[in-house]
Amino acid sequence: MAYFPAVFGLLMASVVTGQLISIEPRESVRRVGDNLTVLCQVNYPIDSCRITLGPTQTSYRLRPNDNDANQNVIYAGKGLESGECGAHIRQVTEDLNGNISCTLPPERGPVEITATMRLVVARPPSEPHLEGPSSPSFQEGDTFLARCVVPDGRPAAKIRWYLDDNELHEGLYKPVITSSPGADLQTISQNISRVLSADDNNMVLTCRAEHEALLEPKEAKRQFIVYYKPKRLEPGTITIFGLKLGAEGRLNVTVRANPPPRADWTLGARALPPGAGDGHVTALQPLHLGGGYYNVTLLISQIEKEDVDRKYYLRVSNDLGSEEFTVLISTLDEPTGVELEAGAIVGIVIAVLLLLIAITLIVFAKATNRWCFAGRGRDNTKSSGESTPAGDVLLTGMALPVTDTESAVGGRERSRLAGLSARVRAVLPRPKDKVQATEAAAADTEDKPLSEEKKNVVYAELALGDQPPTEKPPPPSTEYAEIVYKDQKETKE
Numbered sequence: 001m002a003y004f005p006a007v008f009g010l011l012m013a014s015v016v017t018g019q020l021i022s023i024e025p026r027e028s029v030r031r032v033g034d035n036l037t038v039l040c041q042v043n044y045p046i047d048s049c050r051i052t053l054g055p056t057q058t059s060y061r062l063r064p065n066d067n068d069a070n071q072n073v074i075y076a077g078k079g080l081e082s083g084e085c086g087a088h089i090r091q092v093t094e095d096l097n098g099n100i101s102c103t104l105p106p107e108r109g110p111v112e113i114t115a116t117m118r119l120v121v122a123r124p125p126s127e128p129h130l131e132g133p134s135s136p137s138f139q140e141g142d143t144f145l146a147r148c149v150v151p152d153g154r155p156a157a158k159i160r161w162y163l164d165d166n167e168l169h170e171g172l173y174k175p176v177i178t179s180s181p182g183a184d185l186q187t188i189s190q191n192i193s194r195v196l197s198a199d200d201n202n203m204v205l206t207c208r209a210e211h212e213a214l215l216e217p218k219e220a221k222r223q224f225i226v227y228y229k230p231k232r233l234e235p236g237t238i239t240i241f242g243l244k245l246g247a248e249g250r251l252n253v254t255v256r257a258n259p260p261p262r263a264d265w266t267l268g269a270r271a272l273p274p275g276a277g278d279g280h281v282t283a284l285q286p287l288h289l290g291g292g293y294y295n296v297t298l299l300i301s302q303i304e305k306e307d308v309d310r311k312y313y314l315r316v317s318n319d320l321g322s323e324e325f326t327v328l329i330s331t332l333d334e335p336t337g338v339e340l341e342a343g344a345i346v347g348i349v350i351a352v353l354l355l356l357i358a359i360t361l362i363v364f365a366k367a368t369n370r371w372c373f374a375g376r377g378r379d380n381t382k383s384s385g386e387s388t389p390a391g392d393v394l395l396t397g398m399a400l401p402v403t404d405t406e407s408a409v410g411g412r413e414r415s416r417l418a419g420l421s422a423r424v425r426a427v428l429p430r431p432k433d434k435v436q437a438t439e440a441a442a443a444d445t446e447d448k449p450l451s452e453e454k455k456n457v458v459y460a461e462l463a464l465g466d467q468p469p470t471e472k473p474p475p476p477s478t479e480y481a482e483i484v485y486k487d488q489k490e491t492k493e
């Protein structure tokens with residue numbers, strides 16, 4: 001009685017109605033040494049209760065109150081008058097694996113009624129094993145095919161797959177359960193296929209067998225070694241920003257390769273094999289960062305002008321192939337906004353806000369006429385000590401002056417705008433804007449916006465007054481043009 005859970009009884013009561021005889025549970029998996037309660041029930045009083053179990057199907061006549069401590073099988077239930085005939089097995093043994101039946105007297109007539117359940121006495125499976133390619137070495141893109149077999153479990157074991165600590169759900173085939181004839185032990189096998197990537201290198205594939213009769217799962221493991229040719233992490237030409245003339249410079253290029261890569265630099269006609277160098281430039285050995293990532297570094301002890309102008313070619317190779325890089329260096333700071341993804345978003349938002357402010361300022365300036373528009377015949381008064389002949393500055397649309405103009409701006413309005421523009425430019429991608437120094441003498445160009453506006457390029461347009469146009473060579477690509485112009489008063493004709 002004590003073993004009989006109340007919930008169980010409630011469950012039974014509902015099952016019994018409508019059925020002649022019920023048995024619960026209908027199937028059970030137990031380990032050796034576990035206990036088990038099986039209950040049969042009818043909806044009329046009974047006067048006998050028989051349970052048949054074991055390899056010889058031994059029949060036990062069970063009586064309530066006959067609670068002998070030496071007996072392994074005793075009566076369970078609320079009493080014969082309740083129509084309950086159950087067995088409590090104190091210790092399940094291996095040989096109890098099989099059917100357990102109860103036999104009860106009928107409500108009418110002479111034929112006894114019977115119900116049967118199945119007891120599976122769990123037996124741990126043998127060691128799992130992984131069948132597959134004998135060599136652990138693969139190339140990236142190879143398809144790995146293997147089969148995990150967990151033999152002779154009762155019931156069949158369950159297979160789970162892991163790659164390092166992560167459970168795999170992809171590339172798994174349907175598990176197949178087989179049993180040899182005459183034996184009730186079951187063997188389970190499952191196939192797996194996986195296209196190997198660089199990330200799989202050194203990863204451990206685990207086939208884990210889980211089973212009721214195992215305290216700890218049993219595992220079969222296989223480690224992958226995946227080889228691949230050097231891979232670049234960023235496309236295109238690499239530019240190293242923020243280097244300073246006269247200071248030490250490091251040209252870092254991060255690559256991924258397995259086996260370890262060899263790095264060959266070429267500077268003009270000069271080839272620098274790994275480890276080579278003079279006092280000025282040194283090609284350092286690739287530095288392993290872990291996970292197949294290597295930093296390939298060219299060390300420049302003191303950066304000179306020609307180091308900045310030069311192009312650096314890098315060839316990174318291993319047994320499987322090679323990758324080539326062109327590296328440029330720049331003394332400019334790396335443009336913000338393209339550095340980090342989150343930073344880029346913030347940068348764009350700020351840029352848009354600043355753009356709106358700038359447009360508002362321009363509209364305001366135009367409306368209140370506090371802005372001087374260049375034009376033929378306007379009075380220009382020199383107020384600064386600049387000696388260069390210059391004209392009015394015409395700011396068209398989103399006109400953003402280049403860096404050097406900021407120092408030359410005399411008008412407070414414009415320097416404010418200039419500061420603003422510089423900030424706008426700082427968050428925009430690397431400026432491709434060379435100054436559009438339009439040497440227009442005529443006033444008819446005043447209001448014509450330049451087409452570059454569409455490309456988000458910022459520029460300052462110089463509309464020269466009556467003076468002869470300033471002859472300036474086009475500025476070199478890495479430098480900003482210097483625009484000098486004199487201040488003007490807000491005088492009108």
Ligand SMILES: *[C@@H]1O[C@H](CO)[C@@H](O)[C@H](O)[C@H]1NC(C)=O
Nearest residue numbers: 057098099100115116117118
């Ligand atoms: C066990 O019972 C099932 C029906 O529940 C029957 O098919 C099977 O033959 C029985 N097995 C044995 C060993 O009696």
Ligand SMILES: *[C@@H]1O[C@H](CO)[C@@H](O)[C@H](O)[C@H]1NC(C)=O
Nearest residue numbers: 131146147173174176190191
């Ligand atoms: C599993 O792989 C074996 C070869 O290792 C093959 O014979 C078997 O058919 C495969 N089973 C399934 C279900 O794909």
Ligand SMILES: *[C@@H]1O[C@H](CO)[C@@H](O)[C@H](O)[C@H]1NC(C)=O
Nearest residue numbers: 240250251252284287295297
């Ligand atoms: C380049 O790599 C060196 C180590 O090789 C490191 O000390 C340095 O910070 C790196 N520089 C840059 C700009 O990433």
Ligand SMILES: *[C@@H]1O[C@H](CO)[C@@H](O)[C@H](O)[C@H]1NC(C)=O
Nearest residue numbers: 252253254287289294295296
């Ligand atoms: C490796 O190079 C990257 C730039 O490619 C740099 O950011 C990093 O600091 C370098 N790391 C080491 C350990 O040199």
